[in-house]
Amino acid sequence: MNEIELSALKQILPEITDPFLLEEMVKHGGVYYFEQGKTITEPGQFVKMVPIVLDGAIKILRMDEEGRELFLYYLEPGETCALSLTCCSASKPSEIKAVAEEHTKILGIPVQLHELWADKFKQWKDFVSSTYQRRFQELLVALDAVAFKKMDERLMRYIVTKMKQLKANELHTTHQEIANELSTSREVISRLLKQLEKKKWIELGRNVIYVRDDFEELMG
Amino acid sequence: MNEIELSALKQILPEITDPFLLEEMVKHGGVYYFEQGKTITEPGQFVKMVPIVLDGAIKILRMDEEGRELFLYYLEPGETCALSLTCCSASKPSEIKAVAEEHTKILGIPVQLHELWADKFKQWKDFVSSTYQRRFQELLVALDAVAFKKMDERLMRYIVTKMKQLKANELHTTHQEIANELSTSREVISRLLKQLEKKKWIELGRNVIYVRDDFEELMG
């Protein structure tokens, strides 16, 4: 566990300027690295720290009792997970699965400090509050998708989200993995992807999907 | 707009004991009444205050562009809505619909005060924080239902939730209304209810569903 440099922290969290808070974060926050694809938290595990993404990205998935999963949202640099905040505070086990989407660097803040800082530092309170807001919105987006959209549209939105996260127009993944994250079967995804290919909106290869630049406009 | 009595407020929010905070709430909070079935907030409207339920109950529904709706959760006395907190803070229009489920009494806290109190009163901060936590959990429950459950199970869970809210084992509602809140069609609900009746788990009448006492155990 290394320390983070003050300058790096300032750059990633520009909204935090309070030198006392920054000092505390550098002093007590531990830096952790996770390789791509590595599971960071699984349902049932207890959350011992609030993870702030420094570099890379984390994929947050909801899981049910049968082990099915559902993609919720990404955590990008400077962001943290509202669920970790609620789980810590209530000292309840995690309700979700978190996976490193790329090679990811994290600043872990011990749970007890989160509580303390919320009383002491206005900027930390604001950070937590804006996290809750952002995650709430994203949870509603995820809810809208499963409640109101059909699988073809959900798949297209998934592709767009993933492209934006990767800042690329090719996805290196398998149909099976997409199916898992949308909580459906591989055959359904293969079928729908084939339809998109027929419409010339994407091209399919083994372990790769090439997406047309104007894909998002096409979906409307 | 009336004032609320201090004693009533203390009873509904036992976790708030700070006399200064209580005084502020009595002084600046407005009391509002909504008849059963009355819409309190609709999507697109701006939220001008944080509503704390004093008496009755509020039903929170998510809506999509086409006007379809989805039941999320109830607000019971002493509770408030996380979405109103996020909407206010971001001064964005409401993303949800709120309907008085019974004759309901509300204490409305002006938005600006919420921000102010969060800095000033630890108990208000804790109240907001625990609201976020509770609503987050409930949103996840709603998400689980649409993502992982079939309509028959969603219907049964809906019946149980409604029964608990009403503290009764008969529901006075129409198939159409249930269908709306589960975002499906009336025929589907009529069909599934008929199956439950055949299994002798419920009895159907016009505008009423009688539910067996051991309904929840039967569903498993």
Place this chain on the structure above:
DNA sequence: TCTTCTTTGTGACTATTGTTACAAAGGCCT
């Protein structure tokens, strides 16, 4: 009672999604 409106029941049909089963193609290793 007769009319009218709302609510419920149901059959038939369509659409979407999920499942089973198997073939074929692409990589990788020896």
Place this chain on the structure above:
DNA sequence: AGGCCTTTGTAACAATAGTCACAAAGAAGA
């Protein structure tokens, strides 16, 4: 090249949910 494993393609079929059409029952009022 030959063998092995992963991934993708696809047909056929089942299950679930959504839609349409219309009948029948119940409630309310004239």
